[in-house]
Amino acid sequence: MFIVISHQNPAPLYQQVTDQIIDAITDGTLNPDDKLPSIREVAGELKISEITVKRAYADLEQEGYIFTRAGMGSFVVDINKDKLKKMKLLTLSSELEIILRSNEKFGINSKDIIRLIKELEENK
Amino acid sequence: MWKLIRVQSLNYLRYLIPLGIFLIFYFREFYQGGKLPVFVFLCFWAFLLVSGSLTTSESYEEKNNGYEILGILPVTNKEIVSSKFILVLGTVMLVTGLNIFLLILRTKSPEKLNMMIMIGLLWGVVCLLYGAQMYIGIFKFGYNRMTKYFWFFFLIILVLLIFFLGDFIFPGLNINKQAVIKFADSRIWLFLVPAGGVLYCYLYKIAVRVKETSEEV
Amino acid sequence: MKYILEANNLRKEYQGFTLDNISIKLVRGTITGLIGPNGAGKTTTIKLIMNMIKKNSGDISIFGLNYKNDEKEMKNRIGYVGEEQYFYQNKTIKWTEKFVSGFYNNWDSDIFSAFIEKFQLPANKKIKNFSKGMKVKLSFAVALSHNPELLILDEPTSGLDPIIRREILDLLLELKQKEELSVFVSSHITDDLFRISDHISYMVNGKIIISEVKDELLARWKKINYKPDSLPEGIEKKLMNVEKQLFGSSGITDKYQEMAGSLITGIKQGDIKVENVGLDDILISLVNGE
Numbered sequence: 001m002f003i004v005i006s007h008q009n010p011a012p013l014y015q016q017v018t019d020q021i022i023d024a025i026t027d028g029t030l031n032p033d034d035k036l037p038s039i040r041e042v043a044g045e046l047k048i049s050e051i052t053v054k055r056a057y058a059d060l061e062q063e064g065y066i067f068t069r070a071g072m073g074s075f076v077v078d079i080n081k082d083k084l085k086k087m088k089l090l091t092l093s094s095e096l097e098i099i100l101r102s103n104e105k106f107g108i109n110s111k112d113i114i115r116l117i118k119e120l121e122e123n124k
Numbered sequence: 125m126w127k128l129i130r131v132q133s134l135n136y137l138r139y140l141i142p143l144g145i146f147l148i149f150y151f152r153e154f155y156q157g158g159k160l161p162v163f164v165f166l167c168f169w170a171f172l173l174v175s176g177s178l179t180t181s182e183s184y185e186e187k188n189n190g191y192e193i194l195g196i197l198p199v200t201n202k203e204i205v206s207s208k209f210i211l212v213l214g215t216v217m218l219v220t221g222l223n224i225f226l227l228i229l230r231t232k233s234p235e236k237l238n239m240m241i242m243i244g245l246l247w248g249v250v251c252l253l254y255g256a257q258m259y260i261g262i263f264k265f266g267y268n269r270m271t272k273y274f275w276f277f278f279l280i281i282l283v284l285l286i287f288f289l290g291d292f293i294f295p296g297l298n299i300n301k302q303a304v305i306k307f308a309d310s311r312i313w314l315f316l317v318p319a320g321g322v323l324y325c326y327l328y329k330i331a332v333r334v335k336e337t338s339e340e341v
Numbered sequence: 342m343k344y345i346l347e348a349n350n351l352r353k354e355y356q357g358f359t360l361d362n363i364s365i366k367l368v369r370g371t372i373t374g375l376i377g378p379n380g381a382g383k384t385t386t387i388k389l390i391m392n393m394i395k396k397n398s399g400d401i402s403i404f405g406l407n408y409k410n411d412e413k414e415m416k417n418r419i420g421y422v423g424e425e426q427y428f429y430q431n432k433t434i435k436w437t438e439k440f441v442s443g444f445y446n447n448w449d450s451d452i453f454s455a456f457i458e459k460f461q462l463p464a465n466k467k468i469k470n471f472s473k474g475m476k477v478k479l480s481f482a483v484a485l486s487h488n489p490e491l492l493i494l495d496e497p498t499s500g501l502d503p504i505i506r507r508e509i510l511d512l513l514l515e516l517k518q519k520e521e522l523s524v525f526v527s528s529h530i531t532d533d534l535f536r537i538s539d540h541i542s543y544m545v546n547g548k549i550i551i552s553e554v555k556d557e558l559l560a561r562w563k564k565i566n567y568k569p570d571s572l573p574e575g576i577e578k579k580l581m582n583v584e585k586q587l588f589g590s591s592g593i594t595d596k597y598q599e600m601a602g603s604l605i606t607g608i609k610q611g612d613i614k615v616e617n618v619g620l621d622d623i624l625i626s627l628v629n630g631e
Contacts, residue, residue, distance in 0.1 A: 192425075196421045198413045198446070199416070
């Protein structure tokens with residue numbers, strides 16, 4: 001699992017952890033029923049406080065990505081891949097909105113952007 | 125440079141005033157028939173004044189990091205040293221002049237007067253050289269280390285005082301009374317005054333060099 | 342004359358410490374920050390430049406003049422604020438101005454009064470009752486009231502609370518707008534120098550290791566976070582301060598522009614994440630590299 005904590009990132013630290021764990025679940029780095037590293041371990045490795053990690057794990061649990069068994073640790077929920085994709089699309093949509101709105105003033109519209117995306121795909 | 129002298133002379137004066145009052149009190153006492161010859165006391169007084177005002181002034185600078193303050197300002201080491209040496213010279217001249225004036229007032233016999241003027245002047249030279257070497261020491265080693273040697277110099281001065289003037293303090297002792305009187309008559313001592321002045325200028329040059337190369341800022 | 346200050350091969354030996362043939366060039370109208378850990382020789386360097394201590398060898402030229410012949414003129418054109426602020430303790434600001442102003446050719450009483458007012462310093466209170474912050478402010482007022490062309494500051498913000506620190510930094514930024522003023526400032530508080538400097542010099546163990554325009558320095562130095570094995574051949578060996586952890590590795594490079602091209606694929610795939618570094622990260626890498 002690849003987690004980078006950046007103090008230059010305006011997002012709060014716990015959210016940076018949550019987001020990157022969700023990414024790992026989405027891209028298959030973490031599979032259902034995989035055991036997550038302990039809170040203490042994550043805090044130690046990333047040099048952040050245990051309270052931050054605890055908050056991240058609580059959020060993940062509440063949003064239904066992980067579950068916790070007393071005394072055994074936290075595990076990845078067998079989550080529907082479609083649901084994950086839907087979540088990702090939701091974030092992507094808000095990112096795209098920023099791209100769209102911020103480029104309107106240059107006369108760039110959705111058609112131009114769609115064309116660019118297609119070109120990028122072809123060049124791959 | 126004159127600014128430096130003016131500011132520092134206040135520190136010198138601070139010491140001069142109480143001692144001056146002291147002097148007037150004692151002088152009255154002696155004038156009215158005290159046993160200790162006046163000029164012995166005067167010499168001692170002169171030394172105390174020069175050394176005391178120098179020490180007061182330097183301890184004030186030390187306490188306030190005066191040399192650090194000057195280090196920032198547009199003033200050269202030469203000017204700093206000059207101001208100190210002029211102040212010492214001024215104090216010595218003032219005190220010696222006053223001494224000789226008081227001696228002339230007090231003494232009636234002309235032979236004695238000659239000797240007393242000699243002692244007054246030569247003592248001034250001693251004070252002058254004492255001040256010069258103190259400053260060289262302070263520039264070289266810093267004020268704190270130099271004050272540790274103060275008692276050493278004090279002792280030397282005391283020995284000098286007793287050696288030359290012991291007979292006048294304790295008339296029965298007879299250490300070298302005749303020699304001193306003879307020396308006074310020979311007038312060779314007249315050369316010692318300018319010689320002291322030349323030595324003082326030489327010490328001034330050394331002091332400038334020491335100040336310019338020393339690390340004690 | 343491009344450089345307002347040029348020091349070449351300055352050397353100063355103390356017992357157990359040597360300032361080792363350092364050279365400094367200060368471009369007119371810029372702020373140069375000297376960064377280094379405590380004991381690196383920053384204060385020694387500045388005291389040499391101020392002619393407060395004697396060099397063993399080397400030469401210093403300020404405004405094209407040297408201390409041997411023109412100390413007075415040079416000091417007339419330099420403003421200095423030291424780590425410790427020395428004043429006659431039982432005197433007031435009023436007295437201090439009278440004392441100090443007499444030494445300068447071009448003392449401007451109006452500027453001084455304006456600073457005293459701006460800093461809200463009491464004119465008739467004895468300086469021994471001043472706080473550290475007030476003394477620093479008074480030092481700045483003294484250093485700036487004779488219209489200096491060069492301002493030399495030795496750890497001007499150390500020991501100050503954040504509010505006064507900010508006030509001092511804002512003052513420096515304001516002065517920076519006046520292009521005729523050049524500033525040489527040392528600090529171990531890298532945040533402060535980050536804000537104000539145009540040019541950065543790093544000093545470690547009595548040597549100047551880096552001396553560079555700040556923006557170029559920061560473009561060159563980056564922190565690279567990467568998934569293990571995601572770096573192209575040979576890159577990892579070039580990184581400094583490499584830390585390998587459970588959640589990925591990281592390292593610092595001082596040649597980012599050279600390796601940026603080879604990292605681009607990794608960056609696109611999200612396996613490599615590049616971050617800016619602070620001046621203190623650079624300092625730590627340099628100290629570790631020593």
